[in-house]
Amino acid sequence: MKKEEALLKDHISKHNLKVTKERSAILRAFLDSERHITAEELYRNMREDGSSIGLATIYRTLNLFCESGLAEQRQFGDGQARYELTYNVKHHDHLICEECHRIIEFENQEIEALQEKVAQKNGFKIFSHKLELYGICASCSAKKTAS
Amino acid sequence: MKKEEALLKDHISKHNLKVTKERSAILRAFLDSERHITAEELYRNMREDGSSIGLATIYRTLNLFCESGLAEQRQFGDGQARYELTYNVKHHDHLICEECHRIIEFENQEIEALQEKVAQKNGFKIFSHKLELYGICASCSAKKTAS
DNA sequence: ATAATTTTGCGATTCATTATCATAATCGAT
DNA sequence: ATCGATTATGATAATGAATCGCAAAATTAT
Ligand SMILES: [Mn+2]
Ligand SMILES: [Mn+2]
Ligand SMILES: [Zn+2]
Ligand SMILES: [Zn+2]
Numbered sequence: 001m002k003k004e005e006a007l008l009k010d011h012i013s014k015h016n017l018k019v020t021k022e023r024s025a026i027l028r029a030f031l032d033s034e035r036h037i038t039a040e041e042l043y044r045n046m047r048e049d050g051s052s053i054g055l056a057t058i059y060r061t062l063n064l065f066c067e068s069g070l071a072e073q074r075q076f077g078d079g080q081a082r083y084e085l086t087y088n089v090k091h092h093d094h095l096i097c098e099e100c101h102r103i104i105e106f107e108n109q110e111i112e113a114l115q116e117k118v119a120q121k122n123g124f125k126i127f128s129h130k131l132e133l134y135g136i137c138a139s140c141s142a143k144k145t146a147s
Numbered sequence: 148m149k150k151e152e153a154l155l156k157d158h159i160s161k162h163n164l165k166v167t168k169e170r171s172a173i174l175r176a177f178l179d180s181e182r183h184i185t186a187e188e189l190y191r192n193m194r195e196d197g198s199s200i201g202l203a204t205i206y207r208t209l210n211l212f213c214e215s216g217l218a219e220q221r222q223f224g225d226g227q228a229r230y231e232l233t234y235n236v237k238h239h240d241h242l243i244c245e246e247c248h249r250i251i252e253f254e255n256q257e258i259e260a261l262q263e264k265v266a267q268k269n270g271f272k273i274f275s276h277k278l279e280l281y282g283i284c285a286s287c288s289a290k291k292t293a294s
Numbered sequence: 295a296t297a298a299t300t301t302t303g304c305g306a307t308t309c310a311t312t313a314t315c316a317t318a319a320t321c322g323a324t
Numbered sequence: 325a326t327c328g329a330t331t332a333t334g335a336t337a338a339t340g341a342a343t344c345g346c347a348a349a350a351t352t353a354t
Contacts (some may be wrong), residue, residue, distance in 0.1 A: 124280065313337080
């Protein structure tokens with residue numbers, strides 16, 4: 001049993017929830033899908049593979065993943081929530097290409113430290129943060145100058 | 148005439164738009180209201196002052212403010228867009244208290260520089276960015292430890 | 295003032311997400 | 325394995341923020 005499956009089952013048993021084939025299937029599909037996936041995208045992916053799980057259940061289950069600490073929800077400003085596995089994944093922030101919608105992950109310990117410094121200076125205790133850099137990626141830049 | 152009014156009128160005339168009493172009233176109310184206001188909040192504020200301007204017009208006009216470079220839209224994760232005057236206002240980022248919803252503004256040139264460095268390292272050109280620190284503010288912290 | 299153009303308020307519409315509810319599945323105790 | 329209590333599911337309706345369509349009203353250049 002994968003560690004992600006174990007984590008989810010642990011959360012399920014701790015909260016008097018139930019292991020269902022739907023939840024297991026969604027977890028498998030989620031782990032197989034690309035990072036930063038949309039509920040709708042995951043739904044379509046699974047439908048194409050013959051699943052008949054409803055969209056509401058996809059939403060419910062992605063929320064469950066977030067509550068269990070398996071995943072986190074992101075809002076990249078396109079109006080749809082995106083979900084990514086964060087269990088056993090190092091914290092990172094995002095570069096978002098507004099041209100091709102590619103998402104590049106990065107980590108920068110200096111920035112993280114400075115954020116803490118800013119918080120401290122303001123008597124603020126940080127629980128979470130969001131750092132997103134919007135712009136144009138290298139390959140889209142190249143395409144643009146070529147044309 | 149205030150500089151904000153001048154900027155808006157300039158944008159209006161450059162785009163064959165029209166100066167209306169609604170737009171002027173919304174601008175006045177917007178400049179008078181607290182920063183990071185919601186369309187709905189601005190609508191209610193104006194209604195309480197006897198305005199009969201419709202909500203759709205508030206939305207349309209706030210978008211106009213953004214297009215004219217007067218304001219910017221923010222998304223602080225509570226599902227409603229917030230607008231703030233940014234014309235002649237120095238760039239800054241935000242600390243958001245999840246307890247009392249207070250918003251503290253800060254600027255940190257070191258972080259800005261590091262963001263550019265990260266972008267460069269990834270061949271990325273930044274157009275805009277979003278840095279939000281979510282947590283609990285000093286006064287809410289104090290209240291919590293007191294109880 | 296006229297006429298062309300833009301704007302407005304209202305209500306309808308959209309879209310992502312959540313709620314409702316009847317039916318089905320799970321699971322611990324027997 | 326069966327039962328019974330509880331939770332989960334799919335289909336559909338509902339929600340809420342934001343936008344759209346349209347007829348009537350307002351603005352602006354002539
Ligand atoms: Mn990521
Ligand atoms: Mn601000
Ligand atoms: Zn790109
Ligand atoms: Zn607070």
